[in-house]
Amino acid sequence: MSRIFNFNAGPAALPLKVLEQVKAETLDFRGTGMSILEISHRSKFFEQVLDDAIDRTRRLLGLNKSYHVLFLQGGASLQFSMIPMNLAVAGKPVDYVDTGTWATRAIKEARNLGKDVRVVASSEDKEYTHIPENVPVDRDAAYLHITSNNTIRGTQWRDFPDSGGVPIISDMSSDIFSRRFDPKPFGMIYAGAQKNLGPAGVTLVIIREDLLERVPKELPTMLRYTTYSENKSLYNTPPCFAIYVADLVLEWIEETIGGLDAMQKTNDEKARIIYGYIDSQDFYRGTARPDSRSKMNVTFRLPDPELEKQFLAEAGAAGLGGLKGHRSVGGFRASIYNSVTVEAVKALVSFMKDFAAKRG
Amino acid sequence: MSRIFNFNAGPAALPLKVLEQVKAETLDFRGTGMSILEISHRSKFFEQVLDDAIDRTRRLLGLNKSYHVLFLQGGASLQFSMIPMNLAVAGKPVDYVDTGTWATRAIKEARNLGKDVRVVASSEDKEYTHIPENVPVDRDAAYLHITSNNTIRGTQWRDFPDSGGVPIISDMSSDIFSRRFDPKPFGMIYAGAQKNLGPAGVTLVIIREDLLERVPKELPTMLRYTTYSENKSLYNTPPCFAIYVADLVLEWIEETIGGLDAMQKTNDEKARIIYGYIDSQDFYRGTARPDSRSKMNVTFRLPDPELEKQFLAEAGAAGLGGLKGHRSVGGFRASIYNSVTVEAVKALVSFMKDFAAKRG
Numbered sequence: 001m002s003r004i005f006n007f008n009a010g011p012a013a014l015p016l017k018v019l020e021q022v023k024a025e026t027l028d029f030r031g032t033g034m035s036i037l038e039i040s041h042r043s044k045f046f047e048q049v050l051d052d053a054i055d056r057t058r059r060l061l062g063l064n065k066s067y068h069v070l071f072l073q074g075g076a077s078l079q080f081s082m083i084p085m086n087l088a089v090a091g092k093p094v095d096y097v098d099t100g101t102w103a104t105r106a107i108k109e110a111r112n113l114g115k116d117v118r119v120v121a122s123s124e125d126k127e128y129t130h131i132p133e134n135v136p137v138d139r140d141a142a143y144l145h146i147t148s149n150n151t152i153r154g155t156q157w158r159d160f161p162d163s164g165g166v167p168i169i170s171d172m173s174s175d176i177f178s179r180r181f182d183p184k185p186f187g188m189i190y191a192g193a194q195k196n197l198g199p200a201g202v203t204l205v206i207i208r209e210d211l212l213e214r215v216p217k218e219l220p221t222m223l224r225y226t227t228y229s230e231n232k233s234l235y236n237t238p239p240c241f242a243i244y245v246a247d248l249v250l251e252w253i254e255e256t257i258g259g260l261d262a263m264q265k266t267n268d269e270k271a272r273i274i275y276g277y278i279d280s281q282d283f284y285r286g287t288a289r290p291d292s293r294s295k296m297n298v299t300f301r302l303p304d305p306e307l308e309k310q311f312l313a314e315a316g317a318a319g320l321g322g323l324k325g326h327r328s329v330g331g332f333r334a335s336i337y338n339s340v341t342v343e344a345v346k347a348l349v350s351f352m353k354d355f356a357a358k359r360g
Numbered sequence: 361m362s363r364i365f366n367f368n369a370g371p372a373a374l375p376l377k378v379l380e381q382v383k384a385e386t387l388d389f390r391g392t393g394m395s396i397l398e399i400s401h402r403s404k405f406f407e408q409v410l411d412d413a414i415d416r417t418r419r420l421l422g423l424n425k426s427y428h429v430l431f432l433q434g435g436a437s438l439q440f441s442m443i444p445m446n447l448a449v450a451g452k453p454v455d456y457v458d459t460g461t462w463a464t465r466a467i468k469e470a471r472n473l474g475k476d477v478r479v480v481a482s483s484e485d486k487e488y489t490h491i492p493e494n495v496p497v498d499r500d501a502a503y504l505h506i507t508s509n510n511t512i513r514g515t516q517w518r519d520f521p522d523s524g525g526v527p528i529i530s531d532m533s534s535d536i537f538s539r540r541f542d543p544k545p546f547g548m549i550y551a552g553a554q555k556n557l558g559p560a561g562v563t564l565v566i567i568r569e570d571l572l573e574r575v576p577k578e579l580p581t582m583l584r585y586t587t588y589s590e591n592k593s594l595y596n597t598p599p600c601f602a603i604y605v606a607d608l609v610l611e612w613i614e615e616t617i618g619g620l621d622a623m624q625k626t627n628d629e630k631a632r633i634i635y636g637y638i639d640s641q642d643f644y645r646g647t648a649r650p651d652s653r654s655k656m657n658v659t660f661r662l663p664d665p666e667l668e669k670q671f672l673a674e675a676g677a678a679g680l681g682g683l684k685g686h687r688s689v690g691g692f693r694a695s696i697y698n699s700v701t702v703e704a705v706k707a708l709v710s711f712m713k714d715f716a717a718k719r720g
Contacts, residue, residue: 002388003393004392004393006393008394008399008400009400010400011397011399011597012398013394013398014398019395020387022397023383023386023387026379026383026386027363027380027383028362032364032681033364033366034363034364034368034681037379037559038366038371038374039371040368040369040371073433073434073435073561073599074433074434074438074582075433075596075597077582077595077596078580080580080581081581085580105581109580109581112580112581113580194597198397199397199601200397200401200600200601201561201598201599201600201601201602220441220472220473221437221440221441222434222435222437222440222441235437236435236436237370237371237552237554238560239433239561239602240371240559240560240561241559241560241561241601241602242561242599242602321392321393322400
């Protein structure tokens, strides 16, 4: 068994410790004589997993009682529609910041539903290579939607905008549980699990009680947030395995890493190592504006396409995987989510140095 | 490691051979140096899994080129809304047969969307203990919706109704791949995977090309069937792991069991063993009408509640799990899906005999 250094953008690396536990429990989940894949979602065994995942999410993010922790399906992409369906308010605009692809898709779905969408800030004119500085706040908006980290362009909000009491809704698919932040301004936080939280197939939704009061009763059952909040995400069969792995990842953050502050410290160190190297030389060129750089997705280019082809091939041969940039922008992207180790980042930088020394 | 005999209704038993392969590949999926949980859904490795699952579905069910094989999220419960949203036709009624809980929920969601719903047949007056004999066909209906197997009441359609050309849409969550049937009358077949196909978290949707032409373009992207058919279920990140396990189960049906006819033969044998025993004595009483009995979910009662309590406790102690009936009807339910072995059914009948001999 030889494991590579995995820089995939999502689905992405998971902690080896978590995978080893998944493996050990595959045929007999904690003495039940069944796999977690074979256990009823209404059994006490699964309920313990679900409760543990909810409790750990609360503790790690410091959520007070007014927040519900829910597990849905359909990825962030389904949330792009569910948010305006559930949380828009008649007669009020819904405000969005456009920081590229995922934010753009969220805007498109809200417009498609006929909502009064206002794009209050955008970095489209600079090809989304930075996070907008000024976000004009309209206190009348039903919500302000942002995307905390753009996986494709490698940009990330450093500080969240002051929304003056308007509930912020954030897609945190690619940086949830990577750093400490104050949850209070957020009315809702959502995240497809497959980057920082677990496998593909489950979407974490954290929603504040007062926003649930907006949910129109006439929406289809599976598209109402209240269906999940009133049934502890068990109205129908949830994606049990994905929730189970997410719970193991949350346990790993709390108990192996030592909590969110320790996780953030490690993530800061990894970002410092790779951006420090990029800034120290001229062969590789970071594509995001330095003040907007993501600590999760490091995007960079080489001097020409031929060198980029060689780089990709040689990196793969050296056991460094998943470095190819998103098909819409090209170049390279090293995703260094929570589960990517300092050792992996050092191996990447070492490879980059060697490659540049030979070609630069 | 001691595995129990698992009669769960869903999530349910999986073939041991499949679980052993999942276990063996957990840390290194087929030489990639990554877990299947860590692999990009846009990689050739995952694409092979997806293509294989599609091809095996086509072969096993004998689907011609006009059918699309799609993988969605949200379970059958989300389909209850997506079907009328996508496939109702203005000015035409949508016809439903009500055979209990899941059919009833499908009807409720279609009504909630304001569609012209007609319940053309129902067994509600007999507490859903049988499948209606006569289904009046209206050639003007946009579709006829049925639920091929009712997991709660233990009833199953033996022959599908003659719809006179109206596309039949069937929820086959609990009996897909359990028997041979002619797919031609079906416009759409859908199934939450967690009973006969794999783990919870993926929904198989088989839809005919002509029904896709009905899909309204203004629906939210993730709620349009065309989003999945036009992007081979890869518009956004699919539930990769659940699709991977489903593919292993399909491989097991084709290559270990020997195909759908062999699978059906085994399922017939299991049903014969347990119903044969139930019909041979007076202690246990089957609750479904014999001509409507399900070969997937065998529902039965004991003479009184005290005996039922003892039965459940002793069965658990004897390594027979998941026998408790659905909370809405009580009693017992032995789910004997594809992955439940003849050996497991024989062990159950042997236990039933012993218990009755002591108490009867």
